[in-house]
Amino acid sequence: MKIIFAGTSHGIPEKDRFCSATFLEINGNVYIIDAGGPISQLLLRYGLRHENVRGIFVTHFHGDHFEGLPEFCNQITWYYQAAKPDIYLPEQRAVDLLRGWVRGIEKIDRDDLRLHCYQPGVIYRDENIEVEAVPTRHMPFAHGFRIRAEGKTLLFTGDMSQQYPEFPELLGGLHYNLVVSESAHNTMLADCADIFRQADTKHMVINHINPAKLEGIEAVKDTFPFPFTLAYDGYLLEL
Numbered sequence: 001m002k003i004i005f006a007g008t009s010h011g012i013p014e015k016d017r018f019c020s021a022t023f024l025e026i027n028g029n030v031y032i033i034d035a036g037g038p039i040s041q042l043l044l045r046y047g048l049r050h051e052n053v054r055g056i057f058v059t060h061f062h063g064d065h066f067e068g069l070p071e072f073c074n075q076i077t078w079y080y081q082a083a084k085p086d087i088y089l090p091e092q093r094a095v096d097l098l099r100g101w102v103r104g105i106e107k108i109d110r111d112d113l114r115l116h117c118y119q120p121g122v123i124y125r126d127e128n129i130e131v132e133a134v135p136t137r138h139m140p141f142a143h144g145f146r147i148r149a150e151g152k153t154l155l156f157t158g159d160m161s162q163q164y165p166e167f168p169e170l171l172g173g174l175h176y177n178l179v180v181s182e183s184a185h186n187t188m189l190a191d192c193a194d195i196f197r198q199a200d201t202k203h204m205v206i207n208h209i210n211p212a213k214l215e216g217i218e219a220v221k222d223t224f225p226f227p228f229t230l231a232y233d234g235y236l237l238e239l
Contacts, residue, residue, distance in 0.1 A: 001024060001025070001026050001149055001150050001152065001238065001239045002023075002024070002025040002026075002236060002237070002238050003022065003023070003024055003025075003178070003236070003237040003238075003239065004022065004023040004024075004025070004046050004234070004235075004236055005022055005205070005207060005231040005232070005233065005234070005235040005236075005237075006018065006021045006022060006023055006037055006039070006042040006045070006046060006233060006234075007019050007020050007021035007022070007034075007036055007037030007042065007233060008020070008207050008208065008209060008231040008232055008233050008235070009064075009208070009209070009233075010064070010208055010209060010210040011062075011064050011210075012064065013037070016232075016233060017209075017232065017233045018036070018037030018038065018042065018233060019036030019037050019063075019064040019065070019067070019068075020033075020034040020035075020036040020037065020059075020064055020065050020182070020207070020208050021033075021034055021035055021036055021037035021039050021042055021068060022034060022156070022180070022207070023042075023043070023046065023048060024129070024147070024149070025048065026128045026129060026149055026150065027128055028052060029052055029053075029054045029126075029128055030043070030048050030049075030052045030053045030054065031053075031054055031055045031056075031057070031128075031129055031131075032053060032055070032056040032057065032085075033057055033059070033145060033156050034057075034058055034059055034065040034066075034158075035056060035058060035065065035066060035067070035068040035069040035072065036063070036064040036065045036066065036067055036068060037068050038068050038071060039056075039068040039069070039072050040068070040071055040072045040075050040080075042068075050075070050076060050080035050082075050083040051080060051082035051083045051084075053083055053085040054085055054086070054126060054128075055085055055086050055087075055088065055124050055126075055129070055131065056069070056072075056085050056086075056087045056088065057088045057123070057124070057131055057133075057145055058087075058088065058089050058090060058094070059090070059136075059142060059143055059144065059145065059156070059158030059159065060090055060136075060138060060139055060141060060142035060143065060158060060159060061089070061090060061091050061093070061094045061141065062139070062159075065158075065159075066094065069087070069098060070098060070101045070102070073087070073098060073101075073102050073113060074101075074102055074105050077102060077113070084112070084114065085114065086114045086116060086124065087113070087114060087115050087116065088116045088117075088118045088123055088124060088131075088133075089115065089116065089117055089118070090117070090118060090133075090141040090142065090143055091117065091141045092117045094117075095115045095116070095117050098113075098115060099113060099115060118133055118143075119133070120133050120134060120135050120143065121133060128149055128150075129147060129148070129149040130147070130148040130149070131145055131146075131147055132145065132146040132147075132148075133145060134146060134169070134170050134172070135166075136157065136158055136159065136160050136161065136166050136170065137160065137161035137165070137166050138158065138159040138160055138161055139159075142158055142159060143158055144156055144157040144158040144160075144170045145158070146170075146172070146174070150239070152177040152178070152239055153174060153175065153176050153177055154176060154177060154178045154179070154180070154239075155170060155171065155174075155176050155178070155179045155180065155201075156180045156182075157170050157179070157180065157181045157182055158182060159182050159208065160181075160182070162187065163187060163192070163195070164181075164192055164195050167181070167195050167196070167198065167199075168195075168198055171198065171199055171200070173200075174200070175200045175201070176199065176200065176201040176202070177201070177202050177203070177239055178201065178202065178203050178204075178205065178237070178239060179199045179201040179203070179204045179205070180204075180205045180206075180207050180231075181196065181204060181205070181206055181207065182206075182207050182208035183206050183207070183208060183209060183210070183213065187213070188213050188214075188215055188216060188217075189206065189209075189213050189214055189216075189217050190214075190215065190216030190217045190219065190220050191216075193220045193223065193224070196224065196228075197223075197224060197225065199226070201226050202226060202227075203226055203227045203229070203237075204224065204226055204227070204228050204229070205229045205230075205231050205235075205237070206228070206229070206230050206231060207231045209230060209231065214230075217230070
């Protein structure tokens with residue numbers, strides 16, 4: 001399994017970082033966690049084929065996690081027509097907006113767009129991967145994702161509420177091969193060290209980074225009982 005952190009910025013893109021977009025490549029298939037960056041172009045940048053995208057999973061309906069989807073959906077309706085991904089959105093209004101946007105651009109109904117409004121629990125399963133949605137308190141209908149693939153368990157927290165009190169709930173007492181925690185908002189990242197140390201994981205990656213929140217992190221990052229990495233666009237992990 002390859003994990004490509006294609007977009008690692010916070011609420012807005014920066015000169016060298018796009019908003020949230022992470023690609024999982026498993027047995028030649030691609031799964032996307034959040035679509036805040038221009039995912040169509042980013043697939044090309046990392047040598048991934050549109051038609052190999054099987055699933056797209058959006059944690060919550062904020063633009064920095066969603067805005068790459070309209071362009072992607074428009075392109076798969078007329079150019080990358082072999083792409084038939086299942087797209088999972090946390091609110092019906094997101095489904096309606098996306099379908100309406102594509103209909104307005106192309107002037108036709110595209111019933112073959114596989115748009116789903118998900119609820120907490122297992123939302124997707126195929127021969128490669130299982131995706132479970134777990135609520136967070138960041139905003140109504142916000143979720144993190146527990147992912148099981150190739151005998152490994154991963155957690156993508158999505159955005160959390162101030163001080164990250166739901167982090168233990170997202171962990172759920174499980175052992176993880178990888179925990180990816182988003183840390184754009186609220187307190188200084190270093191002040192959350194005690195929360196993050198609760199994870200039973202082989203590796204933690206901090207994503208969705210706000211540089212203004214990084215003060216003091218160098219002093220504490222070596223105190224974790226597991227490797228602790230700050231993500232950047234293009235960061236590649238193989239599990």
